[in-house]
Amino acid sequence: MSYRLLHFADLHLDRAFAGMGCQGELARRRRQGLRDALRLAGTVARDAGCAAVTIGGDLYEDERADVETARFLVETFASWKPMRVFLAPGNHDPLLPGSIYARSEWPGNVHLFREPHFEPVALADGLTLWGLAHREPAWPGDPLDMAPLDARDGVHIALFHGAELGSRPDGKSVHGPFRAEQIRQRGFAAALCGHYHRRRVDGASGLIYPGSPEPLTFDETGDRGGVIVDIGGDGRIGSEPLATNRWRALTQQCDVSGCTSMSAVIDMLGDTCTMSGDGHAPDRLMHRVDLVGAVDWSVPLDTFTLETTVRELTGTALVRVRDMTTPEHDIARVVDERSTRGAFARAALTAAEHAADADEAAVLRDALRYGLAALSGCEVGLR
Numbered sequence: 001m002s003y004r005l006l007h008f009a010d011l012h013l014d015r016a017f018a019g020m021g022c023q024g025e026l027a028r029r030r031r032q033g034l035r036d037a038l039r040l041a042g043t044v045a046r047d048a049g050c051a052a053v054t055i056g057g058d059l060y061e062d063e064r065a066d067v068e069t070a071r072f073l074v075e076t077f078a079s080w081k082p083m084r085v086f087l088a089p090g091n092h093d094p095l096l097p098g099s100i101y102a103r104s105e106w107p108g109n110v111h112l113f114r115e116p117h118f119e120p121v122a123l124a125d126g127l128t129l130w131g132l133a134h135r136e137p138a139w140p141g142d143p144l145d146m147a148p149l150d151a152r153d154g155v156h157i158a159l160f161h162g163a164e165l166g167s168r169p170d171g172k173s174v175h176g177p178f179r180a181e182q183i184r185q186r187g188f189a190a191a192l193c194g195h196y197h198r199r200r201v202d203g204a205s206g207l208i209y210p211g212s213p214e215p216l217t218f219d220e221t222g223d224r225g226g227v228i229v230d231i232g233g234d235g236r237i238g239s240e241p242l243a244t245n246r247w248r249a250l251t252q253q254c255d256v257s258g259c260t261s262m263s264a265v266i267d268m269l270g271d272t273c274t275m276s277g278d279g280h281a282p283d284r285l286m287h288r289v290d291l292v293g294a295v296d297w298s299v300p301l302d303t304f305t306l307e308t309t310v311r312e313l314t315g316t317a318l319v320r321v322r323d324m325t326t327p328e329h330d331i332a333r334v335v336d337e338r339s340t341r342g343a344f345a346r347a348a349l350t351a352a353e354h355a356a357d358a359d360e361a362a363v364l365r366d367a368l369r370y371g372l373a374a375l376s377g378c379e380v381g382l383r
Contacts, residue, residue, distance in 0.1 A: 002233065003124050006045035008226040009056035009161070009194025010212040011038060012092065013073075014064035019217060020286060021320050029317075033247055033284075035072060037213045040244055041226055042080045048228055052083055052123065056194025056210070057090020057134065057161025062099055070100040078107040085110045086121070089133040090161030090194055091175040096135070118146060118158065126154035127231060130188070134161055134176065144178045149187030155235045158183065158191040164207060169196060180205035189235040201227060201239050208239060215249035218288040218320070247317075249286045256325060257293030262300060265291070266309055269321070273314045282315040290322045297327035297372070329372050341375045344368075 017030045045053050060069055077085045087110065089095045095102060101112055111121055113131035116139065120128045132143055143160045162176030175195065183191045183206045190206040197220055199211035210227045212220055223243035230238035254272045259265045273287050291301065303321040311319045334345045348368035355361035 003127050003231045004048065004050045005052040005054055005123075005229050005231075006041060006048065006050045006226045007054045007056065007192045007208055007210050007229050008041050008213065009090075009210050010058045010197055010216075011055075011060070011214075012058055012212070012216055013038070013060035014066075014069055015061055015216060016064065017216075020318065022318060026317060030247070033214055036246065037244070038076060040246075041213065042076065042083070044226070044242065044244060045083060045228075046080070050083060050228065052086060053080065053226075054086045054129070054159050054192050055088065056159060056192055057088050058092040058194055059087065059090075060093050060100065062093050062096065062137075065093075065100050070104045073100065074104055074106060077110050081107070081109045083109065084123075086129060086131060086159060087112045088131045088159045088161055088194070089113070089135075091134050091137050091139065091173070094134040094137050094139075101133075113159070116141060118143070118160075123157075126233060127157070128154060129157050129159055131159040139175050141176060142178050143176045144182040144186050144191075146186055148185065151187055151235075155231060155233070156188050157231065158186075158188045159193075160191070161194040163195055164193070164200075164209075167196070167200060169198065172196065180207045183207060189231065190229065190237045192229065199224070199227070199241060201241060203237070203239075206237060210241075214245050214247050215286060218249050218251050218286065221249050221251065247284045247286065248280045249288075251288045251290070253290045253292050255293040256291050256295055259295055259299060262302070262305070265295075265299065265301065266306060266313075269306060269310050269319075270313050273310055273316050273319060283317050285316050286318045286320075287316050288320040288322070290324050292324050293326070294328040295325045297329050301325065327373050329369075331368075334372065341372060344371055344375065 011034055013034050014031060017027050022030050089101055095114055106112060113119060113133045116132055116135050118130040118132050120130050123129050143162050149156050162178050163174045164180050165177050166179055188206060190208060193209050196209045197212040197216060200209040208227055211224055213225050225242035225244035228240040252272060254269055256265050256268055269289060272289055301323050303323055306321045307319045331345060334341055348364060352361045352364040355364055
């Protein structure tokens, strides 16, 4: 017995993308891109000879999905016949009364897991898929809190949405908590999971997180897509991570030290965006750039102007700029100013000159630097 499937999760259809700064037409294109990613998954699975597609939750976002979303899913899955589709609702798409899952009439090739505990479905002779559903947005239950399965009954595979506690990303919510070592302890050859957006394929434990197929935040960089899973009759698991994402997210630093004008900063920022596309179409590139370095305090680092100008120059779909620079001051010039800054600088320098010792003088010089940063409207300098 050999069985091949495509595992997929965390698509988040109908996502607003406000967290990335997407608005208007760009936000619409991003949402359409998620639909394209689902269609592409079916094409890839069919071309690879898969018998099924498993979806480990967060297929859509319940609070934003509507009747049209439901129609799209039903029609898409029906077009995949005879491939089977297995759905395991997660925390963003829980099986709630009135949800898309509950009210849609799914085609015959779709199996929706409906209970918050594992239920079996035969995939092939000697191969069983066990799946469960989140029935609420915040489910604290351990999906693997169960009696071990009998290996004499064949090969067992789990499908669920959950948080593996040993590899939890910082700040990631905990829904369906479990530990990787439980997978084999409970008699599963593999656990096809969703929830974490970073791909993880762990042959030792059998844990497979495909990650989000398209970047949903700036931190979701690199190649993305589903995972082809081959299941042997002896329980051996083969996996092939795919790179099918059409959108790309990048986060980079741009050192603008020494720039004395906005034009110079724009030139450096534009070069950074142009050289970092990795051959991807710029109109599908989501680029976040952190400006670093020491810049003369008089240079007006207006991030909105930088973002719009560089986006127009490079054709990049989205440019987000974070000003993490430290203002550089000509102290001799500042102390001659007839201003609050000048008065502060003179007082701080006088205090440093009359410090009791070198340590106190260093503290006072730091106070001068931080104070000038604050008076220039730069909070980064206070970190």
